[in-house]
Amino acid sequence: MRITSNFDSGNIEVVSLESSSDIQLNISKDNESDFYQWFHFKIESTAGEEHKFRILNAAQASYPQGWQDYKTMASYDRETWFRIDTDYQDGELIFNHIPEFDHVFYAYFVPYSYERHLDLIHKSQLSPDTQLITLGQTLDGRDMSLLQIGQEVEGKKKVWITARQHPGESMAQWYVEGLLQRLFDHDDAVSRLLMDEAVFYIVPNMNPDGSARGHLRTNAVGSNLNREWLEPSLDKSPEVYYVREKMLETGVDMFLDIHGDEAIPYNFVAGCEGIKSYDARHQALEEAFKAAYAAVTPEFQDVHGYDKDEPGTALPTVGASWVGEQFKCLSYTVEMPFKDHNDAPDAFYGWNDVRSAKFGADVLTAVLAVVKKLR
Numbered sequence: 555m556r557i558t559s560n561f562d563s564g565n566i567e568v569v570s571l572e573s574s575s576d577i578q579l580n581i582s583k584d585n586e587s588d589f590y591q592w593f594h595f596k597i598e599s600t601a602g603e604e605h606k607f608r609i610l611n612a613a614q615a616s617y618p619q620g621w622q623d624y625k626t627m628a629s630y631d632r633e634t635w636f637r638i639d640t641d642y643q644d645g646e647l648i649f650n651h652i653p654e655f656d657h658v659f660y661a662y663f664v665p666y667s668y669e670r671h672l673d674l675i676h677k678s679q680l681s682p683d684t685q686l687i688t689l690g691q692t693l694d695g696r697d698m699s700l701l702q703i704g705q706e707v708e709g710k711k712k713v714w715i716t717a718r719q720h721p722g723e724s725m726a727q728w729y730v731e732g733l734l735q736r737l738f739d740h741d742d743a744v745s746r747l748l749m750d751e752a753v754f755y756i757v758p759n760m761n762p763d764g765s766a767r768g769h770l771r772t773n774a775v776g777s778n779l780n781r782e783w784l785e786p787s788l789d790k791s792p793e794v795y796y797v798r799e800k801m802l803e804t805g806v807d808m809f810l811d812i813h814g815d816e817a818i819p820y821n822f823v824a825g826c827e828g829i830k831s832y833d834a835r836h837q838a839l840e841e842a843f844k845a846a847y848a849a850v851t852p853e854f855q856d857v858h859g860y861d862k863d864e865p866g867t868a869l870p871t872v873g874a875s876w877v878g879e880q881f882k883c884l885s886y887t888v889e890m891p892f893k894d895h896n897d898a899p900d901a902f903y904g905w906n907d908v909r910s911a912k913f914g915a916d917v918l919t920a921v922l923a924v925v926k927k928l929r
């Protein structure tokens with residue numbers, strides 16, 4: 555029996571492998587940080603035998619409430635990921651599994667690899683009116699890549715979308731993949747009309763270093779990028795620094811920042827009601843966007859989510875708040891679950907890569923519903 559995590563976004567530490575009925579594991583912390591919750595590893599063992607896995611340090615993870623009613627994801631072929639029954643007991647995350655094959659992968663959510671990211675952005679540059687722009691380099695020397703889709707013509711709205719500031723929230727990049735696929739589909743009238751009205755600036759992965767390293771929440775040096783937007787630095791948060799510089803150059807008329815939430819079993823958005831400049835116009839835009847999103851898919855709802863910020867109390871270091879204030883524009887954090895979307899639950903797959911991609915494609919209908927009203 556052997557466990558390895560020596561691959562893209564791998565994360566696990568073996569405590570004891572003495573018996574398949576008591577495999578003891580820990581999740582490693584993000585580098586230079588105390589955050590941890592993302593795990594991703596492979597076991598090579600004997601098919602047909604019962605295996606009991608215990609993640610011993612689950613209770614000290616960043617969001618222990620995320621383990622409540624959570625089901626571990628597993629895959630034999632690294633394409634189809636299914637859920638297995640999981641318990642959170644006495645501070646440990648415990649799952650039993652009788653694998654059908656000798657090699658099995660387990661992960662917190664369907665991984666989205668750096669290689670797939672490279673495929674996505676380079677395939678995208680083949681689409682009409684699309685430019686792949688390198689904004690700079692990360693601390694591990696990876697490219698910070700931006701896709702500009704559409705030509706900058708006077709009067710067109712600037713729609714910015716970023717994903718995966720928190721690298722363990724891999725659903726965010728599946729969302730962007732689905733969104734891009736639809737946006738590039740010339741037979742889709744929503745996309746065609748949108749391209750007449752807007753230029754899209756899309757950063758499919760805001761944190762490629764953290765993603766490849768198997769981090770939950772931070773970049774190579776332990777910075778939580780979604781708290782760096784007020785004063786990013788080239789030493790600590792070049793990812794935000796470069797994207798913010800480009801935003802200041804292009805302007806922003808609408809912003810979506812795509813995330814996953816560990817605890818809440820619903821898709822939802824977090825808005826700008828707490829920023830200083832929030833007003834009736836901004837509120838009306840938010841309401842119109844949410845109504846359109848809810849009308850297009852039951853995967854979106856606006857009942858469950860974060861508590862609303864009191865006026866003036868939004869953290870200005872958060873991406874969506876900084877953008878909303880700086881550009882006085884519609885600006886949302888989109889959150890998807892690690893568990894399931896309880897308005898349309900799926901016991902076998904839960905929330906997954908495919909649903910994230912469809913949800914990302916569907917948002918374009920909601921963007922079209924508001925695009926003419928953005929200014």
Ligand SMILES: [Zn+2]
Binds near residue numbers: 720723813814
């Ligand atoms: Zn997040």
